[in-house]
Amino acid sequence: MGHAHVEGSNYLNHEKGLWSWLTTLDHKRIGILYFISVMFFFLIGGLFALLIRLELMEPGQQYISADFYNQVMTLHGSIMVFMVIIPGIPAFLGNFFLPIMIGAKDVAFPKLNLLSWYCLICGAGIAVSALFAGGIDTGWTFYTPYSIKTSTAVIVFVLGAFVMGFSSILTGLNFIATTHKLRAPGMTMNRMPLFVWALYSTAIIQVLATPVLAITLLLLVAERALGIGFFDASLGGDPVLFQHFFWFYSHPAVYIMILPALGVISELIAAFSRKTIFGYTAIAYSSVAIAAVSFFVWGHHMFVSGQSELAGAIFSGITMLVGVPTAIKLFNWVATMYKGSIRLDSPMLYAIGFMFLFTIGGVTGVMLATMAIDVHLHDTYFVVAHFHYVMVGGTLMAIMGGIYYWFPKMFGYMYSETLARLSWVFIFMGFNITFFPQFILGTQGMPRRYHDYIPEYAWLNKVSTFGSWFIFAGFVIGLISIILAFRKKEKAPMNPWGAKTLEWTIQSPPIHDNFEKIPTVNGGPYEYR
Amino acid sequence: MLHMFAFAQSYMPIQGSTFAKGVDSLFDFTIWASIISFVILIGGLVIFVVKYQRRSDNDKTAYITHNVFLEFLWSFIPLCIFMGIFVWGYVLYKDMRQFPDNAIEVNVMGYQWGWTMTYSNGKQSGNELVVPVGKPVVLTMTSKDVIHSFYVPSFRIKQDAVPGKRSKLWFQSDRLGDYEMFCTEYCGTAHSKMIGKVRVVTQAEFNEFLAKDKSKMTLAELGQEAFNVKGCVACHSVDGTVKVGPSFKGLWGSTVNHSDGTTAVFDENYARTSILNPQEKFVAGFANVIMPTYQGQVSEEEITHLIEYIKSLK
Ligand SMILES: [Cu+2]
Ligand SMILES: [Cu+2]
Numbered sequence: 001m002g003h004a005h006v007e008g009s010n011y012l013n014h015e016k017g018l019w020s021w022l023t024t025l026d027h028k029r030i031g032i033l034y035f036i037s038v039m040f041f042f043l044i045g046g047l048f049a050l051l052i053r054l055e056l057m058e059p060g061q062q063y064i065s066a067d068f069y070n071q072v073m074t075l076h077g078s079i080m081v082f083m084v085i086i087p088g089i090p091a092f093l094g095n096f097f098l099p100i101m102i103g104a105k106d107v108a109f110p111k112l113n114l115l116s117w118y119c120l121i122c123g124a125g126i127a128v129s130a131l132f133a134g135g136i137d138t139g140w141t142f143y144t145p146y147s148i149k150t151s152t153a154v155i156v157f158v159l160g161a162f163v164m165g166f167s168s169i170l171t172g173l174n175f176i177a178t179t180h181k182l183r184a185p186g187m188t189m190n191r192m193p194l195f196v197w198a199l200y201s202t203a204i205i206q207v208l209a210t211p212v213l214a215i216t217l218l219l220l221v222a223e224r225a226l227g228i229g230f231f232d233a234s235l236g237g238d239p240v241l242f243q244h245f246f247w248f249y250s251h252p253a254v255y256i257m258i259l260p261a262l263g264v265i266s267e268l269i270a271a272f273s274r275k276t277i278f279g280y281t282a283i284a285y286s287s288v289a290i291a292a293v294s295f296f297v298w299g300h301h302m303f304v305s306g307q308s309e310l311a312g313a314i315f316s317g318i319t320m321l322v323g324v325p326t327a328i329k330l331f332n333w334v335a336t337m338y339k340g341s342i343r344l345d346s347p348m349l350y351a352i353g354f355m356f357l358f359t360i361g362g363v364t365g366v367m368l369a370t371m372a373i374d375v376h377l378h379d380t381y382f383v384v385a386h387f388h389y390v391m392v393g394g395t396l397m398a399i400m401g402g403i404y405y406w407f408p409k410m411f412g413y414m415y416s417e418t419l420a421r422l423s424w425v426f427i428f429m430g431f432n433i434t435f436f437p438q439f440i441l442g443t444q445g446m447p448r449r450y451h452d453y454i455p456e457y458a459w460l461n462k463v464s465t466f467g468s469w470f471i472f473a474g475f476v477i478g479l480i481s482i483i484l485a486f487r488k489k490e491k492a493p494m495n496p497w498g499a500k501t502l503e504w505t506i507q508s509p510p511i512h513d514n515f516e517k518i519p520t521v522n523g524g525p526y527e528y529r
Numbered sequence: 530m531l532h533m534f535a536f537a538q539s540y541m542p543i544q545g546s547t548f549a550k551g552v553d554s555l556f557d558f559t560i561w562a563s564i565i566s567f568v569i570l571i572g573g574l575v576i577f578v579v580k581y582q583r584r585s586d587n588d589k590t591a592y593i594t595h596n597v598f599l600e601f602l603w604s605f606i607p608l609c610i611f612m613g614i615f616v617w618g619y620v621l622y623k624d625m626r627q628f629p630d631n632a633i634e635v636n637v638m639g640y641q642w643g644w645t646m647t648y649s650n651g652k653q654s655g656n657e658l659v660v661p662v663g664k665p666v667v668l669t670m671t672s673k674d675v676i677h678s679f680y681v682p683s684f685r686i687k688q689d690a691v692p693g694k695r696s697k698l699w700f701q702s703d704r705l706g707d708y709e710m711f712c713t714e715y716c717g718t719a720h721s722k723m724i725g726k727v728r729v730v731t732q733a734e735f736n737e738f739l740a741k742d743k744s745k746m747t748l749a750e751l752g753q754e755a756f757n758v759k760g761c762v763a764c765h766s767v768d769g770t771v772k773v774g775p776s777f778k779g780l781w782g783s784t785v786n787h788s789d790g791t792t793a794v795f796d797e798n799y800a801r802t803s804i805l806n807p808q809e810k811f812v813a814g815f816a817n818v819i820m821p822t823y824q825g826q827v828s829e830e831e832i833t834h835l836i837e838y839i840k841s842l843k
Pocket of ligand 2: 677678712713714715716717720721723
């Protein structure tokens, strides 16, 4: 692009004004656009979560009616899945750092990159407009025939999710092309940081699986609008077919949500142990393995749906296999810390919190994959607790760790370490107080998506609600730490953590072109010697 | 040896069916396997964090890239454990899907928001499944509207009831008592109110239940049965609590306020219109509740029974 580099110039002040942001093709700025939008959606989804917990604090109706509760529960789920966790790490942290980590100036298709952000915003806008057309009460899974029979605005909402899907597909496409085509000289695939490997595996799933969701949602719209009868038994359709279609996307989507988080954790563990990662190849390829296997496990959501025993057994067996690469990663991270030089800065605290919670999420996942146990636990609060341990305990902890890790690089400022650690204490404690009781509620049989429950479940629900306030406090403290960092303007050095990946060799915040001169790479990403 | 560790009973529901014990043993095993893995992983992590704290910024660390033997161990051992759990889970699951021949058969119909049970002699009951102790029972299930899921936590069984399909489920309970029955597939407004009971009774009580002679019942008793079987119970209470629709308690002869400001006295004809043509007028406070019409689903006779039942709810 040939801009002469001016002292003090960076991507933030390279151009000025709102318009320059809305039309930017700079991957870093697009990353920031995602950051702001995802934070905003997270705030909304989080407020809905608090409302859910508030209503469930006592048995019986507290503040909101059953119909309103069902809408809140649907919105919480779909906002968090489609607008926060799926775009969270790849489109925000990934956009910002994937090109830099492989020594590139930008992604392969900058215009497509901007388009993907607009897809997310438009899709979100359409989805939210459903609120003014009667809302939506199907749960984020849109199961038929309920989604066909309900009087709420399913079509509008589903079209929103459809458009958001394109955001995910385009980002994935961009990352695959970027990873293959734009690596700096000497940056072989086997020298890529593990975060890049994770994003790459995620991108493959995004490109292959998301179109299936798009088709499924269109079929649902066609069924509702035209009464075609793909899923309607009285017209010769099959309601369970929808579940097959839906989970064919949505199980891989679980890995769209968690793989990037695993990548972030690999970076954090290596950087804060000052040690080369243990089992680089195993971690890198286990991401790809998880991505590949994830396409063949969807039926584990349907052990009690009337699916044949043989199909159930196959899905159960393959699901167990996912546990192996996951276990490999966890053990390799712990092995990385062996004989390291470990510092518990806030990003590392989040990484450790991640491992703690993700391990619980993982082992409970194995329980749910076990057919006879799943018959008892399916659609109970045990499942709710399990996927929150993976999605919130896992992905959200990784996002927080990633934000604190890369914040000095992204914005050039340091934040208050005390506040950052305090946010961790509240989120980590609060998370366990909120969700651990839900495992017990689930084993006791409390079904999910419940507006009310029998008195036996009361005290654990109360504890869970208290916990949700701790989590809220934790995120507020986190937000304050970031706002204060912008106000105090304490300059960050180029490499505050002494990390070895390429983004730490350039100025904070980076210049518009990332590198003064494209680097030549002649070693692995974690050369701590 | 596993019995030593068996502690599922401390938090799982009562073991009400013959499946429960097996499921709980497996559950206990997975819990212990989980706790041990957790302790190894997180214990290792904590030890390393303490032991290898950064002393100075110039710390040198060991350069260990991998170790084939260790990596093989922590791939292979988990794989074996996972496969063991998988097979064990499958074997137990298979039992749940092997339907005995000598079983008592009950047809179960799910609807928004309740269950109707029909026994082979035509006897019906609503939201209450009565079965004899020590006998296998096969449920053949379907749904009238959306997907529901039949779940009895104490029996460790669950099966979706899908419209347009018949699904099956079996169990045997060797323990007399009442057990909670939930719907676990989200089905709309009163999903969390779709709670019923399974009553495990002696063979004699069961026979008596099945044989209950309709000709000996009063009109109000027949009405109560229709109230349960036809699903009125899903939305209307008889004790004054407000569910999806207004309560029936004290309704008879009272003056009903409508959402459009008009009023009417609740009498025979009012009751009949409300059942057959519920959209005609809405009771104040319930204007956005769409009650389905029961045209063609209840006979004039049954309406008489229902009216007598409502009369009895003072
Ligand atoms: Cu899944
Ligand atoms: Cu239900």
